[in-house]
Amino acid sequence: MCLDENLSGKELREALESWGYEVHRLADHFERGTPDVEWITIVGRKGWLLLTKDRAIARKPAELAIFVKARARAFFLAHGDLNRQEIVASVEAALERIARLVKKTRPPTLRKVSPTGHLRKFDDLP
Numbered sequence: 001m002c003l004d005e006n007l008s009g010k011e012l013r014e015a016l017e018s019w020g021y022e023v024h025r026l027a028d029h030f031e032r033g034t035p036d037v038e039w040i041t042i043v044g045r046k047g048w049l050l051l052t053k054d055r056a057i058a059r060k061p062a063e064l065a066i067f068v069k070a071r072a073r074a075f076f077l078a079h080g081d082l083n084r085q086e087i088v089a090s091v092e093a094a095l096e097r098i099a100r101l102v103k104k105t106r107p108p109t110l111r112k113v114s115p116t117g118h119l120r121k122f123d124d125l126p
């Protein structure tokens with residue numbers, strides 16, 4: 001599991017680790033300001049599942065196209081205004097759905113994660 005800079009707080013990391021996930025933080029592998037195409041490509045190559053709440057990426061077809069080209073798996077928290085405890089609860093509720101989806105589909109996999117942990121496809125993927 002890979003956490004974007006906007007989700008790199010200790011609460012989510014510690015929760016994921018306590019549930020048995022190996023956690024990578026983008027900040028530990030890339031310098032701040034690394035172009036999206038560079039880190040997304042590497043995340044896809046390594047097969048990491050990215051968790052992010054970066055709504056700007058989720059709204060830009062060109063950015064989403066980078067994920068598709070990199071054959072990455074990314075899960076976007078649909079509501080960027082959740083507090084830390086709500087983020088942990090949302091991710092916990094989604095983990096079983098994410099695991100099932102990853103098992104039955106090939107990358108790329110891009111989904112929005114609702115506050116209740118439901119996964120939704122993007123309507124306008126390239």
